[in-house]
Amino acid sequence: MATIDVNLQAVKGRIARAAAAAGRDCAAVTLLAVSKTHPAPLVAQAVRAGQLAFGENYVQEALQKMDALAALLGEGSPGLEWHLIGPLQSNKTRVVAERFQWVQTVDREKIARRLSEQRPTELAPLDVLLQVNVSGEATKSGLDPRDVSALARVVAPLPRLRLRGLMAIPEPGDDAGLQRERFRAVRELFERLRSEGLALDTLSMGMSEDLEAAVAEGATMVRIGTAIFGLRERGEDGGVAGGLKRERAAT
Numbered sequence: 001m002a003t004i005d006v007n008l009q010a011v012k013g014r015i016a017r018a019a020a021a022a023g024r025d026c027a028a029v030t031l032l033a034v035s036k037t038h039p040a041p042l043v044a045q046a047v048r049a050g051q052l053a054f055g056e057n058y059v060q061e062a063l064q065k066m067d068a069l070a071a072l073l074g075e076g077s078p079g080l081e082w083h084l085i086g087p088l089q090s091n092k093t094r095v096v097a098e099r100f101q102w103v104q105t106v107d108r109e110k111i112a113r114r115l116s117e118q119r120p121t122e123l124a125p126l127d128v129l130l131q132v133n134v135s136g137e138a139t140k141s142g143l144d145p146r147d148v149s150a151l152a153r154v155v156a157p158l159p160r161l162r163l164r165g166l167m168a169i170p171e172p173g174d175d176a177g178l179q180r181e182r183f184r185a186v187r188e189l190f191e192r193l194r195s196e197g198l199a200l201d202t203l204s205m206g207m208s209e210d211l212e213a214a215v216a217e218g219a220t221m222v223r224i225g226t227a228i229f230g231l232r233e234r235g236e237d238g239g240v241a242g243g244l245k246r247e248r249a250a251t
């Protein structure tokens with residue numbers, strides 16, 4: 001029962017130490033708990049420990065979990081913030097625009113336009129991040145860094161979206177220097193867009209194994225699954241990067 005609470009505190013400690021080492025304020029780094037593949041009762045434990053922002057990769061799984069959690073937590077429970085961090089197909093945009101608060105994986109104009117058109121008017125604009133592919137061949141999703149500025153210019157004015165920044169999933173690896181370099185490249189792109197006049201405030205990068213490197217390079221949001229909820233079952237993994245990591249570990 002207490003495990004999730006202990007894990008959350010441990011992750012917050014890691015963020016605080018990484019921020020301090022980089023001379024940054026730890027309040028400038030938001031923790032997104034990645035709950036994919038984990039059941040609603042476990043997520044409810046995290047909510048009771050004070051965690052309110054969650055990331056999910058699969059739309060269907062997320063919707064079921066949102067409903068299950070509403071039932072588990074009951075009325076008067078704090079509002080949760082749901083982030084889609086997995087790929088989004090155009091036939092799922094409507095339900096995502098209706099049920100999520102953030103989409104971190106926008107990498108096509110068509111998806112962005114649909115999300116804006118389908119975001120219900122009674123809700124606040126949908127917060128979105130553009131996903132950047134900084135690992136080239138290793139992953140299919142995400143924009144080529146050279147195309148980010150052009151898409152940002154299209155997405156920023158869409159009326160029912162709020163473009164908040166960038167998200168990246170560098171391929172996992174043991175080379176700490178290379179990890180830092182990849183995160184730095186995303187941060188530099190982020191800074192460039194800001195200097196071009198876009199009001200961006202969110203740089204989502206860093207997972208259980210590399211959050212220190214990401215915080216050192218300026219992440220404002222880290223997405224943490226394993227270090228909070230434990231290992232995911234093999235084969236159920238909704239995460240491109242998590243899957244990659246385990247495949248590598250097995251070879």
Ligand SMILES: *Cc1c(COP(=O)(O)O)cnc(C)c1O
Binds near residue numbers: 086208
């Ligand atoms: C699964 C996943 C995470 C969390 O990974 P952990 O290594 O379990 O912390 C973060 N971001 C994305 C996009 C994921 O798919």
